[in-house]
Amino acid sequence: MNAAQAGVPLVEVRDLAKTFDVSAPWLNRMIERKPRQLLNAVDGVSFEIERGKTLALVGESGCGKSTVARLMVGLYGPTRGGMQFDNQDAHAAFKTPEGRTLRRRIQMIFQDPYASLNPRWIVEDIIGEPLREHGILSEGPALKQRVGELLQSVGLSPLDMPKYPHQFSGGQRQRISIARALATQPEFLVCDEPTSALDVSVQAQVLNIMKDLQREQGLTYLFISHNLAVVRHVADQVGVMYLGRLVEVADKNMLFDNPQHPYTRMLLDAIPQMKHTGRSRTPVQGEVPNPLNPPTGCTFHPRCPHANARCKAERPPLQMLRGVKVACHAVEEGRI
Template sequence: MSSDLLLEVKNLSCHFDVSKPWLNRLIEREPQRFLTAVDNVSFNINRGETFALVGESGSGKSTIAKLIVDLIHPSSGQILFDGLSLRETQGETFKTLRRRIQMIFQDPFASLNPRWRVGDIIAEPIDAFGLAKGQGEVSKRVETLLDKVGLSGRDQHKYPHEFSGGQRQRIAIARALSAQPDFLVCDEPTSALDVSVQAQILNLMQDLQDEFGLTYLFISHDLSVVKHMANRIGVLYLGSMVENSESDQLFKQPAHPYTRMLLDAIPDHEMSGRRRKQVTGEIPSPIDPPSGCTFHPRCEFANTKCTQERPKIHEINGSFVSCWASAENRISISS
């Protein structure tokens, strides 16, 4: 099924230098300090599927999104899109590759230029990639795109402030689609929206996926949204991928203790009578992460091995899990 593979992330790491200025370091005799935002993460996304990344704030979700669209550069590792890397291609190939990967940001109040008319915002990628010739054709394309996302063609003459949050996110989606991409990185696309508007946007995203055969990388902290949208889910903790499984499998049989903890923490908004378990502790600082498995201080299954050695990734029932307790069958599979 290698032809189905669209995006391949291999051993991706990203460190940020958070040291003091060198003179201070020299005088105070302090070493350089690094923050590990993404730590050796690998995953694959198949064509037409929705891959979701979940985790608490500070787990590295958004950093991975920015790495994939090449807004920041990785410290090591590779991101291959159809076998090509944005960092290694040049000229026409680079430009095509750039066009095929687009991003939708979290906050539609910040991601649209308030001084530009909506039509210009959407037309910019069309012009940049030369996808239409002449004003007339560009304007016609903008109209079709606005129509596709459920706005009217007349809206192209308005400014972003004339729209509500949900409508702005529709504009952001139209802008992303104007480059005719295959792959959309959606960084918390509905977190800033109300539930009823969220439902509209999620439905729209599914319709567009069916129509244009899009592939999504969907980043969210809301597990019920992720369950609704994703085929596969990657769970991040402190920059590393602790579990990567099929959506149904993850919710039915979470293998990593952290995934279980996340699932237990979801509020029971349907009042099905499920007891919500108390989460203990908070995510540690990525500057000075715990030794061994980074989750061990919060894990009820941790033993000495967990505090010393980093767990390797192993496979159970099609899920990729990085946990000693699960590898050594110290925890039962079904919860």
């Protein structure tokens, strides 16, 4: 990465939204006289990621994190908004023949290493597939050598090439997934909870490998997680999501040291800390509302101790307040 590229966003997401039609079949709706049901899984998300940096998206299950990940790699098309990758409209490019080049530069590591690897293929074929598919290398010694190098880059051995996924532990399988993602020499990796299915000790190994690879290859990461301890280890910036929207975006240290949004404070309060032994902690209050029928105004207001009439009626925009981007009327008005 040269000096001109430093500090320049590689990825720019603007007003990204995805709506799913989750209605009952047409005939059922006619008989029961029910309207169509739409689920706003992602509802106007905007952020930037600088080259060589990591943005982590955190939030409770069902907040839209994984939908954002799938939108970023083109597995879903957006309902609204879009993504610029290296000053190129990514979603427009994905639909064209040139989209193959873009897909080489953007890769994804999936959450479940047990489900994302074909159990009938040996490791050599799993990691070699992107190389063959993108025409980087065809069959032969060169392909074998490259697969061996990729395995070594994630702490495995070239001797593992003839083995099947079931012969590996969960952590080793996730390393194979990372090796496969790195095969096309991407610049941007979307990591959808890559360590959530692993034991804590194995999580640390996989995260350290990812940090080392980022340092060596200048990789840019979007890291999806619900584990704030993991996020603290890997992220440069953190975005907190709630019901499909970003409620706070801040540098990691600012977010952990001085969280602004009441939801961020509740998430951080729920983490046990040795130095705060004996201090009463505020558990995360209430349940996540039904996303098919979200609350009016600020969607967090039913669970928020600072909510007032404006919060119930008016949706707060994500804006720069106190040095961080936050969507909260209480912060804006200085009530917290």
